Amino acid sequence: MKLRGLQVDVKTKEIKEVFEEISDEEYQKRLEEAKKAEEEMRIREMIEAKKREILERQAIQELIKEGKLKEDIKINY
Amino acid sequence: MLHIIRAALRKFIQLEDTPNSYSGLAGKLFKVNSAETALEASTNTDSEIAEAVNVAANVMEKVAEVEVSSDCDYVEFTGLDGNSAWFYILLATAKNATSSAYDLYLYVNGDTDNTHYYTQQLRANDTSISGTRINCPTVAVLGENEGCLFEVKITKDPNDYFRFFSNVSRFTGSSVEEMIRSGTKTSTITNITSLRIQAQNANAIAAGSKFILFKARRG
Numbered sequence: 001m002k003l004r005g006l007q008v009d010v011k012t013k014e015i016k017e018v019f020e021e022i023s024d025e026e027y028q029k030r031l032e033e034a035k036k037a038e039e040e041m042r043i044r045e046m047i048e049a050k051k052r053e054i055l056e057r058q059a060i061q062e063l064i065k066e067g068k069l070k071e072d073i074k075i076n077y
Numbered sequence: 078m079l080h081i082i083r084a085a086l087r088k089f090i091q092l093e094d095t096p097n098s099y100s101g102l103a104g105k106l107f108k109v110n111s112a113e114t115a116l117e118a119s120t121n122t123d124s125e126i127a128e129a130v131n132v133a134a135n136v137m138e139k140v141a142e143v144e145v146s147s148d149c150d151y152v153e154f155t156g157l158d159g160n161s162a163w164f165y166i167l168l169a170t171a172k173n174a175t176s177s178a179y180d181l182y183l184y185v186n187g188d189t190d191n192t193h194y195y196t197q198q199l200r201a202n203d204t205s206i207s208g209t210r211i212n213c214p215t216v217a218v219l220g221e222n223e224g225c226l227f228e229v230k231i232t233k234d235p236n237d238y239f240r241f242f243s244n245v246s247r248f249t250g251s252s253v254e255e256m257i258r259s260g261t262k263t264s265t266i267t268n269i270t271s272l273r274i275q276a277q278n279a280n281a282i283a284a285g286s287k288f289i290l291f292k293a294r295r296g
Contacts, residue, residue, distance in 0.1 A: 009156045010140045041209050052204075
């Protein structure tokens with residue numbers, strides 16, 4: 001697997017195209033690590049969204065019980 | 078004969094290739110004209126020039142800029158001296174050349190092993206805010222074929238750890254999102270000599286992506 005890069009030497013201001021060879025195994029490993037991290041992030045975000053939704057629903061119910069909100073209140077999550 | 082010439086040319090303004098008068102030239106410097114045939118007064122006074130030099134010494138200096146002309150994997154700045162610059166600031170607007178979302182990593186001194194870095198991120202999507210810590214140096218995430226704007230502040234801290242934080246604007250219209258990240262390396266460094274922005278996916282930094290690197294201090 002060849003990585004194609006643009007390398008800027010800040011002293012000479014020269015920009016050149018460079019290539020870096022990495023093994024297919026290394027590239028696959030990097031991709032898998034990244035996919036795993038992305039999946040973990042997606043799950044965390046899903047859990048956070050659900051936690052917030054549940055908390056908001058409970059809070060609304062409590063406020064209705066206390067007579068501070070009308071029963072037909074609608075909140076978009 | 079010589080004493081006659083000396084008597085005639087006792088003043089600078091009497092020469093043929095100099096101004097005929099000093100009137101209105103207080104504080105001005107003299108320079109060779111553009112035709113390289115005579116001396117003329119500068120537009121600015123010496124104190125104005127000195128002030129401009131002082132201002133220049135106290136503003137950030139652009140180190141380099143790159144506009145990606147065809148899709149690539151990474152953009153790397155070499156020949157840096159973080160010990161002299163103290164702080165670098167990278168301004169970037171990047172586009173995803175692929176139809177898969179991917180991370181943009183920031184590597185220092187050629188160390189492209191993701192496990193040598195950690196990043197803490199906060200993501201704000203409307204009223205939903207989430208946080209996570211990942212074992213890689215992600216400075217931005219680009220959605221499918223999406224563009225984004227981000228800036229990264231970079232330094233080597235007094236304990237010699239590489240540190241950065243980034244601020245990202247991604248997605249468009251009513252889906253616009255804010256992402257803030259703070260990252261570090263797991264081991265110390267002696268200097269910052271190179272910085273590389275690399276896409277997680279192959280050939281994924283699209284043509285038209287722009288990067289400008291500034292340094293905060295003139296060494």
